[in-house]
Amino acid sequence: MDGTTEGAATQRKTSWKKDPEAVKANILTVATEEFAAFGLSGANINEIARKTATSKRMIYYYFGDKEGLYCAVLEGVYATLRRNEDLLDVQGLDPVNALRRLIGATFEAHMNAPHFVRLVMIENIHNAQYLRKSDIVPKLNRSIIENLEDVCRRGKSAGLFRAGTDPLELHWLISSFSFYNVSNRHTFSTSFGKTLYTKARQAQLKERMTDMVLAAAVIGHEPKSWD
Template identity: 40%
Template sequence: MTSLNKVAAGMEVTSVESRSRNAERTQRAILDAALQAFATTGFAGTRLDHIADAAKIDKRLIYYYFKNKEGLFLAVLEDAYRGIREAESKLDLDALGPIEAIRKLVEFSWSYYLAHPEFVTLINSENLHRARHLEKSTLIRDINSPLIDTLGKILEKGRSQGVFRGGVDPLQLYISIVGLTYFYLSNQHTLSLVFGRNLMATKALNERLSHVVEYTLGYLVRE
């Protein structure tokens, strides 16, 4: 290959990489804007025009990458689940003792939902639709199953060390952790009003986290 051909080939590779990066940035901008829109106005109330304006892109690009609003909503859901699972994977729970691993997982779940209210409202929205978008996903089970596998290993480690009780289903345990954290935050307005107490005050939030940790470990730890 001549020097001129090498230069041309290098320019072509650079051009392809540049287009790929631009495509990734565009898709990321669309997903970020769509997440906020769907979390604010739900699936039915969200318009693609508003998402395009927020992402500062031509609306036709949404159709190009995601086909339609249903396809975009599914992509946002998958991306949201992928985000929390990737963050959980960085906890390195396998390297911790069983009690500390459970404590860290509970604290993480609480902190993540608290820091990402858009995730909570997005999942609430999909539940209103009876998961009809997620049921079309070919990725969602693969995204979520590693956490349950990890939790199962933690429970078995705790059982073999004589720390945890046996016979605990990791899926049931995780659903319980989610219920104890997610429900409080997703129902914060009604609960605060009904019981006449600001459940989002710093003191109340700290009390809730301590309660959930103690409640979960109280169930698992052998006396």
């Protein structure tokens, strides 16, 4: 072992002892990129270890195996998305504006988190096999439904929302628009051009989506003209 390699190994070993949480966070950051790029089968633990500040042995120490690391990555991307939603504080807004904020924030969150979208696509290929192993993700996902339940309850009580407005259906609609915008970006752009993916057109699409969801939930809401 030459001096450079030995020094790097010593520095890694010291970092494990000093700040194991930072080491785990570093592993998860690199692993998120690798799994999003290559999927569960294509990602390589040796490559992940090479790009981190630790070793393959320590990755196994913290996460058990490759599948354990993949599950931790899934939990991490869901946690980030839900945490950002929880910071919106929609309880302080009237129900219509609360729903408007949740719709817009969800669209932007997906647009800014392509890794999340790719990982969800990959997990769907696996029929949610690994997601079902998580005790954390169902609890994380409950928060967005609780937010929408509160908004719908207040909207109906105020006579603003349609009686049949369902929080889970709203989440499905909002997620569908937001997810497709990212998941099919490359195929859509290749087929029809990149017109919809300019900054201005993305902002316009967010407004269109918001209008359509509000029209489904809010009594008397009239979408803006497409002229």
